[in-house]
Amino acid sequence: MAKKKAKSTTRKKKTTAKRGPVSKKRDAQTVAAIEALADSVAKDGLKGRDPSMDIPLRTVSNMNWNKRKRILEMGDATQTRELFNVGQARKFMQSLLLAKGCKDLIKAEKTLSLRGMYYMSLHTIEGTKEKTFNDQSESDTVLEDLEVGLGGLREELHVFAKKRGTMVGNITIVDNGDEINCRRMGTGGYAIPSICEPSVMQFKECDAKFVLHVEKDTVWSRFNEDRFWEKHNCILTEGSGQPPRGVRRLLHRLNKELGLPVYCLLDCDPWGHYIYSVIKQGSINLAFESERMAIPDAKFMGIRAEDYDRCDLSADVRIALNDRDVTRARQIADYPWFKDKRPWQKEIKKLLTNGFKMEVESLITKDISYVTETYVPERLKAKDFLD
Amino acid sequence: MPPAASAPRKKSKSRTAATAESMAAMQREISVSEFFAKNRHLLGFDNPRKAVLTTVKEAVDNALDACEEAGILPTIAVTMLQTDETRFKLTIQDNGPGIVRKQIENIFGKLLYGSKFHRMKMSRGQQGIGISAAGMYGLMTTGKPVKIVSKTGKRKPSHEVVLKIDTSKNRAEVVSDTEHPEDDKFFADGHGTIVTIELEGKYQKGRQSIDEYLEQTAIANPHAEISWTSPTNETVVFPRAMNELPAEAKEIKPHxxxxxxxxxxxxxxxxxxxxxxxxxxxxxxxxxxxxxxxxxxxxxxxxxxxxxxxxxxxxxxxxxxxxxxxxxxxTSIMAPPTDCLVPIGSRALLAGLLKEVQAEFFAASTRPPAVYRGNPFQMEVAIAYGGNLAREDTARILRFANRVPLLYQQSACSSFKAVLETGWKNYGLSQPKGSLPTGPLVVMVHMASVWVPFTSESKEAIADYDEIRKELRLALQECGRKLGTYLRRRQKMKKEAERRSVFERYIGEISTACHNITGTDARQLYVALQKIATRKTEEADQKLDQDGKVVGKQDALEKDDDVIILHDRSTAGDEGSDSLFDEDMPARKLPRRGSKAAKRTVKKKSTRKKTSRKS
Missing domain, CATH: 1.10.8.50 (Helicase, Ruva Protein; domain 3)
Structure with missing residues (x-):
C-alpha cells in the first residue's frame, strides 16, 4: 500500500536537544508536591506532632460511577498514613524513601523501571538486619500509593512499568524523537511503551479509520499475518490480557485525539468482559487516572455467547464455566455501567445459560483465517457491537 | 483343707501328701520384720538407688520431726561415703533433742515402733517403720550393723550404740554400747543424733536422686538448714530461709x-x-x-x-x-477442728521456692482446711514461672505431704491428676490434651493432714479422694489465674516495647529522606521524632492492671502478698527479636526505675546512637 503522506493531524512538538519524559512544567509541579510532602513531615516532627500523609483510598467503596462522563472516578475518602502507628510505620518510611528517589530521578531527567526504583531505594536500615524493602512488590504498592498521594501519574514520577502490548497499522508516530512507521513493523509489531504521554509520543500521520484491540498476542499475530489492518485501514493493538496502562493510555489518545473508534475483540468469558470494562470505564486501582485512560465509547465486538450457534462452532471449543466464573459473571452483570444495558444483560445471561466459555482462538476451528476474513468483517459491516 | 482321701491317687510317686499335723509343724508366727524383709519393695527398697534415697528420707524426716517437736531450728548434715563399688556409708546428723539410751534399741531395732502411729497429729513419719527398716536393709545387704550416737543435753554423756536387728524376733541386738564423756565434740549444740548405716546402693544424680530430695525438702522446710556431701565429695548447703519454726501441730482425737x-x-x-x-x-x-x-x-x-x-x-x-x-x-457432726494442721503457709512456700527455683514469677495459694473421711487436711499450691526454667519441657510437679517430698509414682498421685485436669490454656500456657502443660513452669503441691492417705507404705503417692482433688483443683486455679494475669500483662508490655523499637528503627531513614528532599536538618528532625516516639510508647513503661488500666506505682498483682515478681529475671522481650535494643530492652527494665529515669536513659541512648550514625 502506498504511503499517504498528505494531510495528517500533526501534533508534533518542537523537540529540544535533551528532554525528560515529562514536560518541564509538570516536572516542577511534581517536585513541588514531593517537597511539600517531606516538608509537612519535617514540620510535624519538629513541632512535636504526629507526622502523617493522606492517601486516597483505592478500594471499591471509594469508587464512583460518573454517569455523565461514563467513567469510574475516585471518591474523596482518604486513609491517613501515620509514622507512629505500628502497622504503618514501615510503609511511611518507604513512601518517603521512594519520594526521595523520584525527586532524584526528576532532577537527573532520567527514568527507571519499577524494578529499578526498588533497587534504588533498597538498603539495610542502619543498625538492624532489616531491609527497606523485602521485595519489589512491596515497593510497587507503596509507589502506587505515592502517585495517588501526590496526585501525579507514575509517568510523571519518571517511573515506568515493563513494556507490554503491541501495535501495527496505518499510522506514523514519533517516539522520543524517532519517527516510527507502524505500517512497516514486520511480524513483531511496535512494542507499546509504558509511557505514552504526548511529551514522549506524538502522532505524526494517521490514515486509519478505527482501532481493533484484541486480547492477546496469538490473535494479534493472526491479524497481522493476514495484513488485516491494511485491508481494512485500521490500527491493530494487543494488550496481553489485561492491558497495561501504556496501552490504555495510547488507546485513549487514539480515540480522543484522532477520533478513532475502538473495537475490542475479546474472549467470551467474564475475564474478557472485565477487560472490556476496564478499557471502557477505567479500573479500580487506577480510578484516579480514568479521565486520561478510559474510553467510554469503546465497543465490544466479540466474541459473543451467541456465536457458538451463529458460527456453528464445534462442541470441542467449549470450556466449562467454573463456580468462580459464574460468581464473577454475576458481579459484572451488576456493575452500574452494565446494569441498565439490556444487550449486556442478555449477553451475560446467555453466557451463563450456555454454561461454557469460548476463546477467540476457537474460531480457528472453522478455518485458519475465519476470524480475519469472515468474522470481523461481518461484524464491522453489520455494525454488530455491544456497547 | 483335709487331704483328699477319696481322690484317686495316680502314680505320682514324688508327691508326698502333707497331713494336718505335718502342716501344723510348719505353721508359725511371722514377725513384722520378716515380712518386710521379704517385701522390702513395699517400704521403698526395691532397687539400690531407691534404697539409698529411702534411707536418707527416713532419717531426715525423723530428724526434722524431732527438731520441730523439741522447738529446735533443724540443722541437718547428710554425708554419703563410698566404701566399695556398690557399698555406701550414709551418715545423717541432726541437732535434735537426742534419744534417751533406753529407747535406742526400740526405735532403731524394731519395726512398727514409734510415737506417731497411734496419735492423730500432723507429722512426717506415720507408721514407725522407716528408719528401722533402713537399718534392716543395711544389715541384710552388707551385714554391717547400724551405729547410733545420741546426746540429749549439754551436761549429759553421749551414747554410741551399735545395733543389729533380729528379724525373726523383730527386736534389736546390741553389738556394742559405748558411753562417751559429756565433753565430746560430736554435737556443737549439745544435743542431737548421728545415725550411720552402711548399705548396698547406687548413687546417681538427676530425677529421684538424693540431691533432688534434699533440694525439695529445703523448699518445703525453709526453716531448716541442710548440708549434703555426695560420694563425689561435693558439698551443697541449702541455707535456712526463715528463722521461725512452723507452729506446733496439735494432736486431735479421731472424728x-x-x-x-x-x-x-x-x-x-x-x-x-x-x-x-x-x-x-x-x-x-x-x-x-x-x-x-x-x-x-x-x-x-x-x-x-x-x-x-x-x-x-x-x-x-x-x-x-x-x-x-x-x-x-x-447424724451430722461438726467438722473436725483444724488447728491440728500446720500448713507451710504462702509466705514460707514462696520463700522456699524463691530460694531453689530460678524463676521470675511466683504465686502461692493456701486453701482453708477441709475434711476427707473424718481426717482434716489442707492443700497448698505454689507455682513458679519463667526465668531460667526450661521453655520446651512439660511442667515439673513438686509434690509434698506433710513437708516431705514425694519423688516416686507421680502419675498415681491425686495431685498429678489435679494438675492434668486444670485448664492451663486459660492461663496462657499451652497444654496438649490429656497431659501436663508445657512451658517454664514448676507446680508445687503440699498436703498437710493428720493422716495423709498414701497409696502404699512407701509413701509415694497421695490417694485420690474426691475432697482432696477438689481442694487441689481450687488452689491450682487460684494460682493459675494470677499467672494468667501476669502473662497477659507481660505480653502487653512486650508489644509496647516492640512498638517503640519499630518506630525507632525507621526514624533515622525518615530524617535522612526528608533532609535529602527539602534540606531539613536531619539531626534536629531525628531528635524531634525520637522524642515523639518516646512519648508515644511511654505506656510501655507504665504498669497496667488486669483491666488494662494504668495504675500507680504498684499494681494489684504486685500488692498481692502471695505473688512475687522478679523483673530482673523476666524474659519478656528475649524471644527472637533482632531489634536495635536487644542489649537493653527498655520496656522490661524501666518500670522499676520510674518514668523520669526512663526518659533520661532513652535520651542518652538517642545521642549515643546519633554519634554512631555520624561516624
Whole structure:
C-alpha cells in the first residue's frame, strides 16, 4: 500500500536537544508536591506532632460511577498514613524513601523501571538486619500509593512499568524523537511503551479509520499475518490480557485525539468482559487516572455467547464455566455501567445459560483465517457491537 | 483343707501328701520384720538407688520431726561415703533433742515402733517403720550393723550404740554400747543424733536422686538448714530461709465420721470401762454431751436391745456397735477442728521456692482446711514461672505431704491428676490434651493432714479422694489465674516495647529522606521524632492492671502478698527479636526505675546512637 503522506493531524512538538519524559512544567509541579510532602513531615516532627500523609483510598467503596462522563472516578475518602502507628510505620518510611528517589530521578531527567526504583531505594536500615524493602512488590504498592498521594501519574514520577502490548497499522508516530512507521513493523509489531504521554509520543500521520484491540498476542499475530489492518485501514493493538496502562493510555489518545473508534475483540468469558470494562470505564486501582485512560465509547465486538450457534462452532471449543466464573459473571452483570444495558444483560445471561466459555482462538476451528476474513468483517459491516 | 482321701491317687510317686499335723509343724508366727524383709519393695527398697534415697528420707524426716517437736531450728548434715563399688556409708546428723539410751534399741531395732502411729497429729513419719527398716536393709545387704550416737543435753554423756536387728524376733541386738564423756565434740549444740548405716546402693544424680530430695525438702522446710556431701565429695548447703519454726501441730482425737466399724469395735474393746456417752465424748473429737445422747438415742432405735447414755460399754456387743456406727453415719457432726494442721503457709512456700527455683514469677495459694473421711487436711499450691526454667519441657510437679517430698509414682498421685485436669490454656500456657502443660513452669503441691492417705507404705503417692482433688483443683486455679494475669500483662508490655523499637528503627531513614528532599536538618528532625516516639510508647513503661488500666506505682498483682515478681529475671522481650535494643530492652527494665529515669536513659541512648550514625 502506498504511503499517504498528505494531510495528517500533526501534533508534533518542537523537540529540544535533551528532554525528560515529562514536560518541564509538570516536572516542577511534581517536585513541588514531593517537597511539600517531606516538608509537612519535617514540620510535624519538629513541632512535636504526629507526622502523617493522606492517601486516597483505592478500594471499591471509594469508587464512583460518573454517569455523565461514563467513567469510574475516585471518591474523596482518604486513609491517613501515620509514622507512629505500628502497622504503618514501615510503609511511611518507604513512601518517603521512594519520594526521595523520584525527586532524584526528576532532577537527573532520567527514568527507571519499577524494578529499578526498588533497587534504588533498597538498603539495610542502619543498625538492624532489616531491609527497606523485602521485595519489589512491596515497593510497587507503596509507589502506587505515592502517585495517588501526590496526585501525579507514575509517568510523571519518571517511573515506568515493563513494556507490554503491541501495535501495527496505518499510522506514523514519533517516539522520543524517532519517527516510527507502524505500517512497516514486520511480524513483531511496535512494542507499546509504558509511557505514552504526548511529551514522549506524538502522532505524526494517521490514515486509519478505527482501532481493533484484541486480547492477546496469538490473535494479534493472526491479524497481522493476514495484513488485516491494511485491508481494512485500521490500527491493530494487543494488550496481553489485561492491558497495561501504556496501552490504555495510547488507546485513549487514539480515540480522543484522532477520533478513532475502538473495537475490542475479546474472549467470551467474564475475564474478557472485565477487560472490556476496564478499557471502557477505567479500573479500580487506577480510578484516579480514568479521565486520561478510559474510553467510554469503546465497543465490544466479540466474541459473543451467541456465536457458538451463529458460527456453528464445534462442541470441542467449549470450556466449562467454573463456580468462580459464574460468581464473577454475576458481579459484572451488576456493575452500574452494565446494569441498565439490556444487550449486556442478555449477553451475560446467555453466557451463563450456555454454561461454557469460548476463546477467540476457537474460531480457528472453522478455518485458519475465519476470524480475519469472515468474522470481523461481518461484524464491522453489520455494525454488530455491544456497547 | 483335709487331704483328699477319696481322690484317686495316680502314680505320682514324688508327691508326698502333707497331713494336718505335718502342716501344723510348719505353721508359725511371722514377725513384722520378716515380712518386710521379704517385701522390702513395699517400704521403698526395691532397687539400690531407691534404697539409698529411702534411707536418707527416713532419717531426715525423723530428724526434722524431732527438731520441730523439741522447738529446735533443724540443722541437718547428710554425708554419703563410698566404701566399695556398690557399698555406701550414709551418715545423717541432726541437732535434735537426742534419744534417751533406753529407747535406742526400740526405735532403731524394731519395726512398727514409734510415737506417731497411734496419735492423730500432723507429722512426717506415720507408721514407725522407716528408719528401722533402713537399718534392716543395711544389715541384710552388707551385714554391717547400724551405729547410733545420741546426746540429749549439754551436761549429759553421749551414747554410741551399735545395733543389729533380729528379724525373726523383730527386736534389736546390741553389738556394742559405748558411753562417751559429756565433753565430746560430736554435737556443737549439745544435743542431737548421728545415725550411720552402711548399705548396698547406687548413687546417681538427676530425677529421684538424693540431691533432688534434699533440694525439695529445703523448699518445703525453709526453716531448716541442710548440708549434703555426695560420694563425689561435693558439698551443697541449702541455707535456712526463715528463722521461725512452723507452729506446733496439735494432736486431735479421731472424728466419728472417719471411723470404720471394725475400728469402732476395737476402740470399744480397748477403752477403760465407762458409759457409752463418756466413751463417745472422750475418744472422739466434736462430740459433746448433747451430740453423744443424740447418737445413743438414734442407735437405740436401730437395735432390739436398749442403749442409753449410761449403758456400760462392756455390755455392748456387735449388734450394738453396728447400731452406733450407723447412727454416726446418719447424724451430722461438726467438722473436725483444724488447728491440728500446720500448713507451710504462702509466705514460707514462696520463700522456699524463691530460694531453689530460678524463676521470675511466683504465686502461692493456701486453701482453708477441709475434711476427707473424718481426717482434716489442707492443700497448698505454689507455682513458679519463667526465668531460667526450661521453655520446651512439660511442667515439673513438686509434690509434698506433710513437708516431705514425694519423688516416686507421680502419675498415681491425686495431685498429678489435679494438675492434668486444670485448664492451663486459660492461663496462657499451652497444654496438649490429656497431659501436663508445657512451658517454664514448676507446680508445687503440699498436703498437710493428720493422716495423709498414701497409696502404699512407701509413701509415694497421695490417694485420690474426691475432697482432696477438689481442694487441689481450687488452689491450682487460684494460682493459675494470677499467672494468667501476669502473662497477659507481660505480653502487653512486650508489644509496647516492640512498638517503640519499630518506630525507632525507621526514624533515622525518615530524617535522612526528608533532609535529602527539602534540606531539613536531619539531626534536629531525628531528635524531634525520637522524642515523639518516646512519648508515644511511654505506656510501655507504665504498669497496667488486669483491666488494662494504668495504675500507680504498684499494681494489684504486685500488692498481692502471695505473688512475687522478679523483673530482673523476666524474659519478656528475649524471644527472637533482632531489634536495635536487644542489649537493653527498655520496656522490661524501666518500670522499676520510674518514668523520669526512663526518659533520661532513652535520651542518652538517642545521642549515643546519633554519634554512631555520624561516624
Amino acid at each position: 466419728p465420721k472417719g471411723i470404720e466399724l471394725g475400728t469402732l469395735i476395737q476402740m470399744l474393746e480397748r477403752t477403760e470401762p465407762t458409759s457409752v456417752s463418756s466413751f463417745l465424748q472422750n475418744e472422739f473429737s466434736r462430740v459433746g454431751q448433747r451430740k453423744a445422747s443424740e447418737l445413743v438415742k438414734l442407735a437405740d432405735k436401730k437395735t432390739s436391745t436398749t442403749i442409753t447414755p449410761r449403758t456400760r460399754i462392756s455390755t455392748m456387743g456387735h449388734a450394738e456397735a453396728e447400731a452406733l456406727y450407723k447412727a454416726i453415719q446418719e
